[in-house]
Amino acid sequence: MSPQKPIKMLSRQEEKELLRSGEDVLLSDFPNPDRLGCPGKELLRTLASRSQSLPLADRNRYLDHMTCCSPCFSEFSAFVDQARYRKRLAVVGLCAVLLLTLGLTAWLTISQWKSKPVDPITHKPPSTEPERKPQEQKAPEPEPQQQRPEIAIQQPQPKIYRDVILDVRDQSVARGETPKLERKYPTIPRGLLSLSIYLPFGSEPGKYHLTIYKDPARPLLSTSGDARIRQGITIVRIKVDTSQMERGAYVLESRPETWALGYKYDFVIAE
Secondary structure, three states, X not given: OOOOOOOOOOOHHHHHHXXXXXXXXXXXXXXXXXXXXXXOXXXXXXXXXXXXXXXXXXXXXXXXXXXXXXXXXXXXXXHHHHHXXXXXXXXXXXXXXXXXXXXXXXXXXXXXXXXXXXXXXXXXXXXXXXXXXXXHOOOOOOOOOOOOOOOOOOXXXXXXXXXXXXXXXXXXXXXXXXXXXXXXXXXXXXXXXXXXXXXXXXXXXXXXXXXXXXEOOEOOEXXXXXXXXXXXXXXXXXXXXXXXXXXXXXXXXXXXOOOOOOEEEEEEEOO
């Protein structure tokens, strides 16, 4: 097989001459004096300016007809030139409106600037702010004060309570007596106490009202606590501060919540 010759591409000028020759052929070599099969001027005008409004089959049929009908091709070419001319006019008109709008805006801006009075010395428009009187002048802003170092705030120390037992189990019968020197009464110290009171045997669990006093008319402490049984002992736990109480004999009155009267037990506060 012989090698194929490379296809020579046409130049732009050659393309234009080829199209011009084809156009001349279509305009003169296919006369149709009787205008057989011609679609008419309105359809040709629509095909030239708004071809998308026609069905594809109709467009193809009309274009095929113009390849063999010089009068229709001549009219179609004229309509195409008219459509291009109208598009050019629309673009030129739009550009003219845009340029006119820009020029009018610039003219108004310059006119407003020229209408303002100009200071003959500075050649600048005078300030529109009213002149301040001496008493209306803004006072100088105070200098920022130096931050003082923050003083560390001492946090309150947590209270520490001592665990102390007040055992009154042996006073189940004798209660409310004045302490006697020959009898040993339970002793507790002065201070912050987490007091565990051992009630006499047979005391029921539950809530108790507790009062400490020397004179019944002037109680030194009145509080309440829950009694629970631990290893056969009924125990009420309360927190009490005895640091301000004098040394000596005191009375502890214990009354169940549902009782009207309670039991009295003697004890001593020592140093």
